[in-house]
Amino acid sequence: MVFSVVAPTVEHLSLFRDGLWKEQRLLEVVVGDSGTRLLRKHFSDRGQADSEVRYLALASELADGSTPSVLGVADNYVDLRYVEGIRVYNVLELLRELEGIDDRANRIRSLLVERCVASCAALQEVLVRDAGRERADPKLYPVWQKLTTLLEIIDHGLGLGLQMVAIEAEARWAEDCLRQVSCLVPFRDAAPKNLILEWPEMWRGRKSVAEQRRSVRDLVANWSPGAGSPFESNPIVQVDFSSCGELTVPEDDPISLLVHESTWMGEIPGRERLCWLPHDPDETRLAVGLLVRLYRLGGRRLCYLLLHKTGYRRRYAHESVEFYFRALLLAADTTCPELKSLFPAILGAAEAILSRLSGRLSIAHDWFDAAYEPPPGKYYRDVFPY
Numbered sequence: 001m002v003f004s005v006v007a008p009t010v011e012h013l014s015l016f017r018d019g020l021w022k023e024q025r026l027l028e029v030v031v032g033d034s035g036t037r038l039l040r041k042h043f044s045d046r047g048q049a050d051s052e053v054r055y056l057a058l059a060s061e062l063a064d065g066s067t068p069s070v071l072g073v074a075d076n077y078v079d080l081r082y083v084e085g086i087r088v089y090n091v092l093e094l095l096r097e098l099e100g101i102d103d104r105a106n107r108i109r110s111l112l113v114e115r116c117v118a119s120c121a122a123l124q125e126v127l128v129r130d131a132g133r134e135r136a137d138p139k140l141y142p143v144w145q146k147l148t149t150l151l152e153i154i155d156h157g158l159g160l161g162l163q164m165v166a167i168e169a170e171a172r173w174a175e176d177c178l179r180q181v182s183c184l185v186p187f188r189d190a191a192p193k194n195l196i197l198e199w200p201e202m203w204r205g206r207k208s209v210a211e212q213r214r215s216v217r218d219l220v221a222n223w224s225p226g227a228g229s230p231f232e233s234n235p236i237v238q239v240d241f242s243s244c245g246e247l248t249v250p251e252d253d254p255i256s257l258l259v260h261e262s263t264w265m266g267e268i269p270g271r272e273r274l275c276w277l278p279h280d281p282d283e284t285r286l287a288v289g290l291l292v293r294l295y296r297l298g299g300r301r302l303c304y305l306l307l308h309k310t311g312y313r314r315r316y317a318h319e320s321v322e323f324y325f326r327a328l329l330l331a332a333d334t335t336c337p338e339l340k341s342l343f344p345a346i347l348g349a350a351e352a353i354l355s356r357l358s359g360r361l362s363i364a365h366d367w368f369d370a371a372y373e374p375p376p377g378k379y380y381r382d383v384f385p386y
Contacts, residue, residue: 019149048242049076051245052241059241066235067239068080085196087193127244140184160352163348177288185249186246189240189253196238248292255274284342298327301324328347
């Protein structure tokens with residue numbers, strides 16, 4: 001069955017542009033006075049730039065090169081050390097391609113994921129020491145706004161007729177839960193696309209995607225445990241601290257990393273794997289974390305597809321729209337059954353989305369391109385600008 005996606009309203013396009021469109025961020029590569037290549041990250045105001053610098057300074061306590069050093073600060077940008085390498089996400093995807101061919105690929109992928117867990121857990125432990133101190137009134141992650149924006153766009157585009165009143169009430173309740181949590185952490189976003197394996201030989205400025213693929217294949221074919229391969233020994237560098245001024249549940253980082261399509265090992269990790277800090281397990285906290293993170297991951301991809309299909313093909317060409325909605329429903333059936341009792345309307349929306357996506361979508365236009373022609377920004381699939 002073919003479903004023709006409904007044209008978005010001006011309001012929906014505006015919601016997408018302001019809250020979901022990643023290309024509004026301005027990055028550029030510049031050459032410093034010493035001839036060193038720098039990554040210049042622009043911000044809308046000095047406060048945002050200062051916040052990024054603040055959290056990078058905290059993260060530098062790890063003293064192992066796991067974050068890029070700050071080389072300059074201005075009113076609306078920060079200059080960072082440019083890291084030549086390949087995103088962890090890209091490495092994981094290249095390894096996934098080999099899993100049916102060479103069983104060593106899955107072992108290496110598991111090893112790399114565990115290295116990322118150790119790195120991200122250490123960073124979270126450092127950042128949480130300062131959680132909320134930047135503001136007299138700590139700013140919480142805006143759960144209600146993030147969830148309802150996604151679902152308004154999706155409901156309209158797919159013609160689902162969702163119970164938006166019930167959905168908004170559940171989203172409001174989820175946000176209220178954050179106010180009751182005593183162990184909030186900075187909203188880091190530890191997804192594999194925010195991790196770089198520092199590996200100059202694999203940098204896209206030197207190798208094409210096809211050459212990267214051949215290199216990974218050859219390394220896997222010759223790999224033996226403990227031999228010091230780049231998968232095991234090259235530094236993992238964490239980037240993007242722009243959202244750390246907002247606070248969320250401690251489960252968010254583990255979910256971002258471990259319930260991701262590129263790190264997927266066939267099942268939702270157990271509760272002990274989804275909280276790295278020494279806190280007692282909390283069913284409600286975990287449910288809120290899973291709901292918000294998996295809807296944001298899946299919902300952003302779906303909104304790109306519905307409103308900005310050109311951007312979707314460039315940014316998410318090899319990713320599944322359905323994965324994160326399926327993962328949420330699987331979590332409700334396994335690791336976190338509390339999702340069903342706490343958020344029945346929002347889980348029902350995930351089921352309705354998957355049902356619609358089981359057929360074929362007809363998308364007549366790239367409405368976002370038509371409304372903001374041409375949209376500024378740079379699409380990149382590896383370490384910027386590639």
